[in-house]
Amino acid sequence: MNSFRHRQSSLRILYFGTQSSFSIHPLLALLEAKHCITGVVLPVQPSNHVLQSDHIALHTHSNDTIIDYARKHAVPLWNPSTLPSTVEFDVIVVACFPNKLPVHLLDRAQLASVNIHPSILPEYRGPSPLFWQLRNGLRVVGVTLHHMNSSIDSGDIVSQLEIELPIGISGSKADQLLSKSGACLLLEALQNHKFGRKPQTGKGSYQSWPNEKDWHIPTTWPVVRAFNFIEGVKNWGVPFTLLTKRGTVKVQSAIGFRHETSIMGYIRTNKHGQNEVGFSDGWLQI
Incomplete structure (x- = not known):
């Protein structure tokens, strides 16, 4: 040995x-x-x-x-x-x-x-x-x-x-x-005691650090995508920019979302007094 x-x-x-x-x-x-x-x-x-x-x-x-x-x-x-x-x-x-x-x-x-x-x-x-x-x-x-x-x-x-x-x-x-x-x-x-070796195949992808535009969220996204992104990276402390029909809206977090018929980019106040923005398949509460 x-x-x-x-x-x-x-x-x-x-x-x-x-x-x-x-x-x-x-x-x-x-x-x-x-x-x-x-x-x-x-x-x-x-x-x-x-x-x-x-x-x-x-x-x-x-x-x-x-x-x-x-x-x-x-x-x-x-x-x-x-x-x-x-x-x-x-x-x-x-x-x-x-x-x-x-x-x-x-x-x-x-x-x-x-x-x-x-x-x-x-x-x-x-x-x-x-x-x-x-x-x-x-x-x-x-x-x-x-x-x-x-x-x-x-x-x-x-x-x-x-x-x-x-x-x-x-x-x-x-x-x-x-x-x-x-x-x-x-x-x-x-x-x-085994560190196998399987070569990486395919081209793959590489992303560097985000820049300002990477914090922009178009309302053409599915609403759950927007919600998950905001909740998942809000701890960075960088504001998100929602691209709405009224222009850009800055938010730090999201309250929730609902899947229902919506108007993309439209901002309204719901019955609970919450502002919400229309995405492709629902409303995002902000």
Whole structure:
């Protein structure tokens, strides 16, 4: 039995994440499963860009941060510039880290360097896949555990899981659902000591950060698409622009919706005193 095979019962994991719930849940799963975390690497500082991530505004499920959990379990904390060149690890795990890791670092992993990505790759590559899946009206989304290489989100697939989102789910709950599902895929691979390689097929798609027009909502959309998009990304704190017959209307959230005959782009007050806007198949209460 060679030395690496002997070590596989206690794989050493170097973990890259942020202060988001998407990063915390996989780390918690690793700690609860008694895996050996050699260190947690965090970004030097968060970006000041208002649209830098659909994870930035998300709260964790408790008041504890990823730093708190690392300290409670005596796990070293580093940033990319302070990561020791001498630290040894068998697996790199990334969950919502804003920087692409250099290939020379990925190659130092004895077994695998993997990322938990909240989409079914090769679709929705890029930094904010949940935003784009919600904007495009997807109800069935997913998470992919994949190997990392020199390109963004293009490495071979280890495993994937599709997830149906409830109507009106908040961004934080969707984020937690996806990260916990990704954690399950990771634990399964670690338990089996098997990180398979299935090449990504097809062209796929890549989306960058949203710009101002990506917060515009045409009333030609189905009403449930508009409702799910607003509720799913309102935690970004950016106002939505509804394109109505009276011009543009700024909203921060939606109250609800009804499927019934409507007039697209028309604004009215219903019997409950709520303003509502007509979409292709119903009314959106705002």
